[in-house]
Amino acid sequence: MSKKRFGVGIRGTGQVAVQHVLAVQANPHSYVAAVCGRSKEKAEEFIALHTPGAKAYGEYEAMLDDQSVDIVSECMPNHLHSKEGVLALDAGKHLMLEKPAGNTPEETKALLDAALRSDKKTVVSFVLRWHPMVQNIKSLLNRNAFGEVYYAQADYWHGISPRFSSYQWIRQRQYAGGAMITGGSHATDIIRYLHGEVAEVHAFATKARDD
Structure with a gap:
């Protein structure tokens, strides 16, 4: 080495x-x-x-x-x-x-x-791949502990407040790309990491506030 x-x-x-x-x-x-x-x-x-x-x-x-x-x-x-x-x-x-x-x-x-x-x-840097919980799930999947997996769902929540150093830009689509890209990409990556490439996508979105 x-x-x-x-x-x-x-x-x-x-x-x-x-x-x-x-x-x-x-x-x-x-x-x-x-x-x-x-x-x-x-x-x-x-x-x-x-x-x-x-x-x-x-x-x-x-x-x-x-x-x-x-x-x-x-x-x-x-x-x-x-x-x-x-x-x-x-x-x-x-x-x-x-x-x-x-x-x-x-x-x-x-x-x-x-x-x-x-x-x-x-x-x-999809760092959640190395989270102990995710690594444990990956190990169980590799051992076929769950049987055939036919459905996966992931949720991702991350609060954004003025105390964040990135607060001024991360709320603006032209800089951050939107909530799905900024935070939801972690959830999407975990599903792909655990289960392979996605065959079909269906999505909907909503917002809690006008801002």
């Missing part, structure tokens, strides 16, 4: 980026090489709090040019995931991408095309 420690460039300075930093720091095979925020000052503030010693960038392309960055950890708002993910892959970086992969089919396809033409690794 290679003893190389992979340098990770964190793209973003919000709460999700904090969790990515903690995960990188907990892995003996990786370290935080750089942080890129909307400004260099934002990145410097983040580094001082969470990962002293990393390099600070205010320009994404500059971080992509950094040869110490092997992996880009994309933690920006949803509408930037595909665009910045494509740039990372085309720059020869491995990619850890916050979900969703894109807000539209076109964005998702652009990212898929970039991943296919790259020789680097790509993963979308």
